[in-house]
Amino acid sequence: MESVGAEEPARANCPGCGGAEVRTVQETCADPASVHDGLSDRLASGPVMPSRGDSWLHFVEGALMTGVCAGLAYSGVQDDKPLYTIGGSLLAVLLLIGTVVVIRGEARERRVVAAGRARAEELSRSASYCSGCASVFYADGTPWQGVLTPEQYQKYVWTEAGYGTRLDARAKDVALPPGIPVRQGGTPDHA
Numbered sequence: 804m805e806s807v808g809a810e811e812p813a814r815a816n817c818p819g820c821g822g823a824e825v826r827t828v829q830e831t832c833a834d835p836a837s838v839h840d841g842l843s844d845r846l847a848s849g850p851v852m853p854s855r856g857d858s859w860l861h862f863v864e865g866a867l868m869t870g871v872c873a874g875l876a877y878s879g880v881q882d883d884k885p886l887y888t889i890g891g892s893l894l895a896v897l898l899l900i901g902t903v904v905v906i907r908g909e910a911r912e913r914r915v916v917a918a919g920r921a922r923a924e925e926l927s928r929s930a931s932y933c934s935g936c937a938s939v940f941y942a943d944g945t946p947w948q949g950v951l952t953p954e955q956y957q958k959y960v961w962t963e964a965g966y967g968t969r970l971d972a973r974a975k976d977v978a979l980p981p982g983i984p985v986r987q988g989g990t991p992d993h994a
């Protein structure tokens with residue numbers, strides 16, 4: 804992006820390549836081109852949070868299917884078909900358990916994401932992205948003076964925010980630069 808006018812002191816150059824094609828990470832993520840080519844996902848400051856609407860839908864689906872199986876079990880009782888009774892009851896119980904597990908998991912995911920959001924936003928707000936060398940850096944040198952790949956940046960932010968276990972394989976296996984002050988955020992969580 805070109806700046807009009809003489810000097811624009813606020814805009815820092817990339818410490819990696821010296822380039823000036825720099826935007827904040829948040830601007831970069833909001834750019835439709837970044838959404839399209841996946842860069843927004845690679846720079847996302849947290850995992851996608853299942854909405855309450857999703858959970859409500861899963862509850863309704865689970866309840867409906869449980870009801871169908873319960874109906875099957877009931878018809879087994881009425882018509883004296885023990886196979887229907889046993890099969891229907893068993894399926895109804897399994898569906899009920901499955902629905903509870905899914906909904907509880909989604910609620911837990913929402914809590915984890917909410918708990919780390921402040922830290923994740925803090926770390927993403929001050930980060931910049933250089934499209935010249937595809938690096939992330941902090942213009943003021945805090946908390947890190949060097950450049951990071953999008954994967955290193957994401958691992959750093961997610962680990963600090965307590966989302967470390969939710970990183971996808973690409974970012975999980977990447978090594979952070981030695982010396983970066985990373986600490987595990989959030990609550991210990993072994994999914």
Ligand SMILES: [Zn+2]
Pocket residue numbers: 817818819820821822933934935936937938
């Ligand atoms: Zn650069």
